[in-house]
Amino acid sequence: MPVAVPFIDLVAQYQPIKNEISAAVTAVLESQKFILGDGVSEFEEKLASWMGLERGGVVGVSSGTDALLASLMALGVGPGDEVLTTPFSFFATAGVIARLHAKPVFADIDPLSFNLDATKLKDLDAKRFKAVVVVHLFGRLADMSGLRAWADPQGVPIVEDAAQGIGVRDQHGQHCGTQGKVGCFSFFPTKNLGGAGDGGCVVTTDPEFLASLRQIRVHGAVRAYESQIIGGNFRLDAIQAAILQVKLAHLESWGKARLKNARSYDRRLREKGLAEHLQLPELPENEEFVAHQYVVRSDRRDALKAFLTKNQIASAIYYPVPFHLMPCFAGLGHKTGDFPVAELASHEVLALPVFPELGEERLERVVAVISAFYEQGNSRSVND
């Protein structure tokens, strides 16, 4: 029987650390302190210090989506405001803008990094925008210097959706999510740092902004039952913080394993001549890249995916529909052709398994099956 290859294997991640996790969870249960408190603060401090934050800090929140929502609320985004963002990301990126009755305005992406293309912004007046939400998709850093050159002179704050970028650093060692006004991270279980349920955090180097985020996390209150501004229940659970603190100690080694897998795909796919058929992701040399996803492009994407599935290899499509073509954003009045780079990407992208525990044997099999697809056509299983 050929080895089946899952898209991710969280059981394999859990097994070697399960005693540490059990002890951390038991300590919270013994204390019966589930809401904020020392455990959450300790995790926030550890994360801030790991990210090298000298000012500001980390606020643990209930999810990556809530990290974005709370950040936009803290920036005062509201009805009628325009917020610039990408058309190609997970729904939450644009969803939070619309939930505040503001208007998402899209600009097209770069075909290689899949991130906002700063060169396309020169005809857009930055002054129009209340904020920019930039995504570091698949763990690739967006062009922050290009975006800042456009937004900073007009004082437009940049919100970094770094849900997929924890652990990624630029060429100066500066962490993804610490370069704009605020960075938003997700601890969804399949992320680089994943909890046992939902969770997220907001990171900022601005101490005043940090204080408003802390307030917004607890219904806008500075004292119990006295809300000065509108906030929400955006708290990170103490149990999640305890688990995340255990996992934080392993994040560097998991990141290295992801990168090793990405490099191995790159080498093996090229050796087999598959770079002729697939566009392989750039593996930036001057950044510390973590490979949250390893995403290839193929003009026969759907057939390739079906062939992989037939051969028991999982793969995923992030994302099949760009925001401007989603029914929920029909009111924005967009049509096919408005953002052609994002549209083509949505037809061609395919994410291959790249999780830290994948191992060379399964990775080799993924490459062999892709190779068989292009050599033999797509009708037969390699083991038929």
Ligand SMILES: Cc1ncc(COP(=O)(O)O)c(C=O)c1O
């Ligand atoms: C780019 C991006 N933004 C936002 C989110 C939302 O995070 P969460 O699922 O923790 O709410 C995710 C995660 O799914 C994401 O990938």
